[in-house]
Amino acid sequence: xxxxxxxxxxxxxxxxxxxxxxxxxxxxxxxxxxxxxxxxxxxxxxxxxxxxxxxxxxxxxxxxxxxxxxxxxxxxxxxxxxxxxxxxxxxxxxxxxxxxxxxxxxxxxxxxxxxxxxxxxxxxxxxxxxxxxxxxxxxxxxxxxxxxxxxxxxxxxxxxxxxxxxxxxxxxxxxxxxxxxxxxxxxxxxxxxxxxxxxxxxxxxxxxxxxxxxxxxxxxxxxxxxxxxxxxxxxxxxxxxxxxxxxxxxxxx
Amino acid sequence: xxxxxxxxxxxxxxxxxxxxxxxxxxxxxxxxxxxxxxxxxxxxxxxxxxxxxxxxxxxxxxxxxxxxxxxxxxxxxxxxxxxxxxxxxxxxxxxxxxxxxxxxxxxxxxxxxxxxxxxxxxxxxxxxxxxxxxxxxxxxxxxxxxxxxxxxxxxxxxxxxxxxxxxxxxxxxxxxxxxxxxxxxxxxxxxxxxxxxxxxxxxxxxxxxxxxxxxxxxxxxxxxxxxxxxxxxxxxxxxxxxxxxxxxxxxxxxxxxxxxxxx
Numbered sequence: 008x009x010x011x012x013x014x015x016x017x018x019x020x021x022x023x024x025x026x027x028x029x030x031x032x033x034x035x036x037x038x039x040x041x042x043x044x045x046x047x048x049x050x051x052x053x054x055x056x057x058x059x060x061x062x063x064x065x066x067x068x069x070x071x072x073x074x075x076x077x078x079x080x081x082x083x084x085x086x087x088x089x090x091x092x093x094x095x096x097x098x099x100x101x102x103x104x105x106x107x108x109x110x111x112x113x114x115x116x117x118x119x120x121x122x123x124x125x126x127x128x129x130x131x132x133x134x135x136x137x138x139x140x141x142x143x144x145x146x147x148x149x150x151x152x153x154x155x156x157x158x159x160x161x162x163x164x165x166x167x168x169x170x171x172x173x174x175x176x177x178x179x180x181x182x183x184x185x186x187x188x189x190x191x192x193x194x195x196x197x198x199x200x201x202x203x204x205x206x207x208x209x210x211x212x213x214x215x216x217x218x219x220x221x222x223x224x225x226x227x228x229x230x231x232x233x234x235x236x237x238x239x240x241x242x243x244x245x246x247x248x249x250x251x252x253x254x255x256x257x258x259x260x
Numbered sequence: 261x262x263x264x265x266x267x268x269x270x271x272x273x274x275x276x277x278x279x280x281x282x283x284x285x286x287x288x289x290x291x292x293x294x295x296x297x298x299x300x301x302x303x304x305x306x307x308x309x310x311x312x313x314x315x316x317x318x319x320x321x322x323x324x325x326x327x328x329x330x331x332x333x334x335x336x337x338x339x340x341x342x343x344x345x346x347x348x349x350x351x352x353x354x355x356x357x358x359x360x361x362x363x364x365x366x367x368x369x370x371x372x373x374x375x376x377x378x379x380x381x382x383x384x385x386x387x388x389x390x391x392x393x394x395x396x397x398x399x400x401x402x403x404x405x406x407x408x409x410x411x412x413x414x415x416x417x418x419x420x421x422x423x424x425x426x427x428x429x430x431x432x433x434x435x436x437x438x439x440x441x442x443x444x445x446x447x448x449x450x451x452x453x454x455x456x457x458x459x460x461x462x463x464x465x466x467x468x469x470x471x472x473x474x475x476x477x478x479x480x481x482x483x484x485x486x487x488x489x490x491x492x493x494x495x496x497x498x499x500x501x502x503x504x505x506x507x508x509x510x511x512x513x514x515x516x517x518x519x520x521x522x523x
Binding site: 151153158159162164167176 | 406
């Protein structure tokens with residue numbers, strides 16, 4: 008049996024089990040809603056425009072925040088990977104800060120920026136930027152010395168070594184850092200929106216809880232999962248696969 | 261054109277103390293000459309090429325190219341490595357054009373030159389291929405084309421065929437002799453393979469190990485193109501091998517000695 012068919016069968020069985028459990032009526036519906044009520048909640052949320060609005064707002068935040076962390080993280084990583092004194096100083100801070108879950112920046116961000124978009128953006132950036140920086144630094148650091156010697160013997164120097172050799176050689180590592188950074192950014196954003204309510208998917212989730220509306224809670228969770236998966240499968244995975252194939256890190260399919 | 265090495269010495273600092281890599285190497289290479297540096301592994305022959313390429317600096321002594329001291333890499337001397345060191349993110353043609361881009365040759369000219377040198381190494385139909393699609397021998401030919409495209413006066417080749425299978429290596433020997441005859445390049449070729457040195461070189465310099473010194477010089481005047489199985493070549497090989505064997509033994513001895521002293 009193909010793995011796709013197996014997967015589809017598995018999900019059908021899972022949904023059937025859900026419906027069967029619901030019909031046993033072991034728990035009240037605000038604890039364990041039916042599949043159909045979650046579906047209805049999804050449809051209603053899309054129809055009244057509240058889901059599209061929340062999705063738009065959350066996506067805008069993550070795109071800006073994630074974009075910022077790439078703009079900061081990649082150059083910082085290039086520096087960390089190439090300049091020993093930066094590695095020795097800034098490098099230890101970056102490593103240390105990675106031990107701090109990004110949502111722990113929220114209180115600080117609220118005090119600095121107040122209840123504003125900036126605060127939540129700050130948390131998103133702090134969530135993503137470190138992994139982008141570290142992966143970039145790693146990729147730069149692991150540039151095969153032979154590539155650099157080859158480029159130098161052909162007369163490349165200075166900036167040409169960066170743009171012509173180091174950056175492309177580090178691209179697979181940068182991409183996996185970008186992928187990791189995206190998922191951290193997404194988590195940070197959701198955590199931030201949950202704690203500090205102001206539109207977005209996280210707020211819909213909080214609202215569901217406050218209204219005792221478990222169907223909405225699950226429906227929004229499904230939306231959050233779907234967006235996360237979509238970014239990974241539709242954007243990162245194909246790009247990463249193509250790059251790894253071309254770089255000879257993985258056999259072509 | 262003339263490449264001159266004057267009393268070049270180099271010592272590496274390692275954890276176990278100083279390892280002399282090269283001692284007092286003096287050598288002249290004339291324009292168009294094919295010189296092979298032959299020696300056991302660890303005799304510093306790669307270091308010598310790196311110094312000529314300008315990738316490393318000698319501790320004492322000097323390298324001069326056309327009477328100018330060599331202090332940094334330059335496109336008049338291009339080094340080819342044991343591994344092809346092609347860039348996997350570029351296709352074959354862009355790889356060959358890489359060095360030209362680095363020195364600012366305009367794109368159309370770059371592509372034309374890349375195509376011409378890919379023809380010379382008989383890979384004209386592979387210009388759109390990517391590196392991971394090539395065999396080891398093809399990669400080395402691309403590396404050769406990439407170096408030739410810069411139109412250097414001197415090709416420095418650091419055991420470029422050592423990782424290839426015997427058949428591929430033999431055919432590359434033919435090609436390299438062809439290219440050398442066509443282009444009149446000066447070639448300084450490092451190898452630990454006696455027969456390879458005699459197939460390729462006008463002059464074969466036998467190096468001793470640790471510290472690397474030029475111990476003997478052989479002139480090989482056998483007619484070209486030479487092949488690894490030619491009778492005359494096999495005979496010549498025998499004489500050189502006897503000398504080299506002495507060196508290998510001495511190197512092993514030195515290693516044991518070094519070990520004993522440092523423990």
